[in-house]
Amino acid sequence: MFRNLTYVLLSAAALVVGVMLYQLSQMNNEPKLALVYPQPRALADFNLTDQHGELVNRERLYGQWTLAFVGYTSCPDICPLTLAKLAGAQPELATLVKQPLKIWFISVDPKRDNTEQLNRYVNYFDQSNVLGMTAGHDQLFPFVRQLGLMYALSSTTAEDYLVDHSASVALINPQGQLVAMFKPPMQQGELPVINVEQLRADFPLVLNKLNAN
Template sequence: MFRNLLYVALAVAAMVAGVLLYQFSQASAEPELALVYPQPRALADFTLTDQHGETVNRERLYGQWTLAFVGYTYCPDICPLTLAKLAGVQPDLAAMVKQPLKVWFISVDPNRDTTEQLNNYVSYFEQANVLGMTAGHDQLFPFVRQLGLMYALSSTTQADYLVDHSASVALINPQGQLVAMFKPPMQVGELPVINAEQLLADFPLVLNKLNAN
């Protein structure tokens, strides 16, 4: 009898140790293509306009998780590929958090990306949680810089100019703070586009690290 109780106690202890070890390994696991900032970075206020003509400011970030990506609707490759991937994984990512999760496509080409153009472009992805927005460069430059992203205007006078911009995706928490950055894999001969499977794998690891801070 005593021996049986001892076996049961040892089995329970082993099970508890296994669970604790698993939880520790999950909490300490490093995301492969994401950077988690040691401290959340507060964002200064900003003023943008979304594809519906409504004003977007810092308060729109509160109470939701936000994945922010900069680009432009005339982008030939990185932007449509990235947005397609983000729109596709949005439901799975949203299921991992309690608050809503939105995708912000921030156009850094306000000269061509009118409200109508943005609305048509974003609507193509058929995902209500993907929002398009833009502003004048006086608002865009400081806001994009706050996100740890960048863009550079072309000096050409041609109508079909390109705009250089970051390919990473910033993560903003429900308090309106920048907390992490998801990076695309950098491979020779390949476009720097977010890997959807890796994003899904890294996202819970990022959340674990944020909860541990």
């Protein structure tokens, strides 16, 4: 009788430990600074112009993974740091997906960022997989909002104005659907810029979650 009771207790303990280990492994497999949407979000069509003067619409998203973020070429810190980090991480991240991985820099300052300026800015990072683009605000506002990002226009008349904008990076799948968001760490006194090491760690975890859905 006591032997049977011992077996029951040991089995129950093993079950509890197994559940705890499973939950711990699931927690360890969760991305720390990325949000994966429960369902892919379809994007409505849009019309932007890239650094080469060519049309960028929803069809340009098909058949590739896209990391997209908003900014402007006169941005003093967040934009160049983010673009440099993404451009540097792109070759490694691209090995984790079957389709090409592109980086879209969406300028929300069309007043100053014409195609020539965008081309000079993007070429500085010497990464062929980075594409700069912009449009009028009638196209930018709804497109940026679809991506779960934001920006705010400045009312100043000064020529060196700043533009408030999101620092997160949206992930779009090869079907042109928004599937995840990579967020910068928010620490007092530090710029909200993507942590590239955390991005490298979170990216495969995000893909695993997308494949499991």
